Amino acid sequence: MHNVVIAGVGIHPFGRFDLSYRQLGAAAARDALADAGIGLHQLDMILVANVGAEMAKGQNSIDLVGRPGVPIMNLEAACASSAGTLLFASRLIESGGAKAVLCLGMEKAPRGFIAGAGFEQWQTESGLGVTAMYFALLAQELLATTDATVADLADISVKNHRHAVDNPNAMYRKEFSREEVLGSRMVCPPLSLLMLCAPNEGAAAAVLVSEAYARDLGIAQPVRLNAVEVVSRSTDDWFVPAASRQSTGMTSITARAARQAYEEAGIGPEDLDLVECQDTDAPSELWAYRDLGLCAPGDEAALLRSGATSLGGRLPVNPSGGLLSKGEPLGASGMGQVHEIVQQLRGRSGPRQVPGARAGLSHVMGAGHNAAVLVATR
Amino acid sequence: MTELRWPVLATELFTADAAPEPGQPVRLRASHCRACGRWEFPARDYCPNCDQRAIGDQLSSDVVTDQLSSEAVVAGSTAILHAPPGALIETPYSVVLATHPEGVSVLGVMQADFDKISIGQPVRTIGVQVGDRVGFGYVPG
Numbered sequence: 001m002h003n004v005v006i007a008g009v010g011i012h013p014f015g016r017f018d019l020s021y022r023q024l025g026a027a028a029a030r031d032a033l034a035d036a037g038i039g040l041h042q043l044d045m046i047l048v049a050n051v052g053a054e055m056a057k058g059q060n061s062i063d064l065v066g067r068p069g070v071p072i073m074n075l076e077a078a079c080a081s082s083a084g085t086l087l088f089a090s091r092l093i094e095s096g097g098a099k100a101v102l103c104l105g106m107e108k109a110p111r112g113f114i115a116g117a118g119f120e121q122w123q124t125e126s127g128l129g130v131t132a133m134y135f136a137l138l139a140q141e142l143l144a145t146t147d148a149t150v151a152d153l154a155d156i157s158v159k160n161h162r163h164a165v166d167n168p169n170a171m172y173r174k175e176f177s178r179e180e181v182l183g184s185r186m187v188c189p190p191l192s193l194l195m196l197c198a199p200n201e202g203a204a205a206a207v208l209v210s211e212a213y214a215r216d217l218g219i220a221q222p223v224r225l226n227a228v229e230v231v232s233r234s235t236d237d238w239f240v241p242a243a244s245r246q247s248t249g250m251t252s253i254t255a256r257a258a259r260q261a262y263e264e265a266g267i268g269p270e271d272l273d274l275v276e277c278q279d280t281d282a283p284s285e286l287w288a289y290r291d292l293g294l295c296a297p298g299d300e301a302a303l304l305r306s307g308a309t310s311l312g313g314r315l316p317v318n319p320s321g322g323l324l325s326k327g328e329p330l331g332a333s334g335m336g337q338v339h340e341i342v343q344q345l346r347g348r349s350g351p352r353q354v355p356g357a358r359a360g361l362s363h364v365m366g367a368g369h370n371a372a373v374l375v376a377t378r
Numbered sequence: 379m380t381e382l383r384w385p386v387l388a389t390e391l392f393t394a395d396a397a398p399e400p401g402q403p404v405r406l407r408a409s410h411c412r413a414c415g416r417w418e419f420p421a422r423d424y425c426p427n428c429d430q431r432a433i434g435d436q437l438s439s440d441v442v443t444d445q446l447s448s449e450a451v452v453a454g455s456t457a458i459l460h461a462p463p464g465a466l467i468e469t470p471y472s473v474v475l476a477t478h479p480e481g482v483s484v485l486g487v488m489q490a491d492f493d494k495i496s497i498g499q500p501v502r503t504i505g506v507q508v509g510d511r512v513g514f515g516y517v518p519g
Binding site: 112115122124125126127128129130133136137140141144186187188189190235236243244245246247248 | 391416418419420426427453454455456457458459460462463464465466467469471473475477478481482483484485486487492497506508509511513514515
């Protein structure tokens with residue numbers, strides 16, 4: 001992809017607020033428009049990601065911002081909803097069908113286990129409609145087939161919570177020790193509460209424009225969106241809410257999305273300066289190290305222990321604090337990653353800044369076998 | 379106690395010799411592709427591997443619905459300690475990923491304490507009480 005620029009990003013912090021989804025979304029949309037230096041009436045289209053709210057949610061939220069009269073379309077693909085808006089917007093701009101599109105992710109999720117993750121009635125009633133159960137089984141597989149330990153799982157949480165201390169948009173901005181993580185309430189063994197992210201509320205937005213329009217806006221050193229790849233279930237993939245898998249092994253939706261994204265962007269994992277990945281649960285970050293090509297299979301724990309993925313390391317992963325610290329407002333979480341990457345590439349991340357960051361990758365995966373990987377550079 | 383099955387496509391989750399009751403042996407219904415040999419649970423009317431399809435009432439088709447062996451081996455396990463939304467069974471309970479000899483690994487509630495379950499342990503499928511229906515689960519084999 002050669003013609004798509006991220007002209008601006010905006011965010012409403014993730015957490016719990018006495019605000020409606022409309023207000024959360026409107027705040028992020030205004031923030032992104034101001035950041036891009038563009039008005040609502042200069043947009044060709046608005047795409048809105050959300051999982052749980054009512055009909056015409058994007059229209060309802062944007063009505064608090066203005067009345068541009070352009071198409072507003074709502075899009076849902078579980079954790080990849082935000083990436084879906086960026087997929088459509090970037091393809092549209094690349095093909096010449098639009099020059100400026102606002103992509104907005106917003107969510108006001110209930111507390112606790114995520115309900116409505118696509119399980120059939122018999123799964124839910126039988127006690128099998130539990131997303132954390134899948135994370136736990138994948139964790140167990142990682143522990144059994146690599147040298148990763150439960151302490152390594154805890155250390156993912158420790159690392160990401162340490163990163164979040166300096167992130168004003170995170171829900172939890174407190175450090176935890178390995179002992180505190182291991183000692184927190186057991187949810188699905190081997191996963192304890194502090195190894196799992198909390199569904200919550202928040203919104204984030206990005207304004208995508210064509211390269212020519214970016215010049216008109218006077219953006220000197222634009223952040224380019226080099227690849228957005230979204231994949232769904234293929235033959236041997238296994239994730240929430242599938243009731244079974246092939247016993248000969250499974251393939252990874254993340255790995256497939258990453259391969260496509262690297263090919264599209266023309267860069268590889270060795271060229272990255274930072275990664276924001278789907279740490280719904282601590283072991284998922286270790287799986288992502290493998291599936292995104294950040295290390296060889298089996299070297300996931302070694303990569304973590306080397307400090308390479310901590311802020312100050314060679315390739316910081318989740319410098320924002322990740323979902324473990326920010327929480328997961330489903331429709332907005334992926335856009336939150338994009339916000340982090342764009343600000344890092346612009347050198348605007350304050351104490352969390354990755355020095356000289358030029359290339360970033362964002363990754364989500366979720367219920368219904370959705371995965372998305374995008375690459376941005378400056 | 380009998381009206382028990384949740385419709386899944388045109389087939390059912392499992393079969394039993396008599397009206398299924400908790401604790402009685404059941405066998406899971408799965409689709410089987412006669413072209414490539416792949417099994418799928420719950421059953422589908424297509425093969426995800428080679429894209430063969432069932433035709434009509436499965437006459438002249440490469441994809442048929444059949445039964446998985448009742449015997450399986452534990453490939454993974456965890457426990458659910460806090461009641462998930464909509465579940466009709468009591469917490470805490472154990473869950474296994476059980477590998478059937480046909481090559482498909484199925485998630486199911488296991489009637490054993492979590493710390494007594496080990497990888498490689500033989501298990502078999504039985505009927506379990508789920509609210510006012512009978513579902514399937516695993517017991518040590």
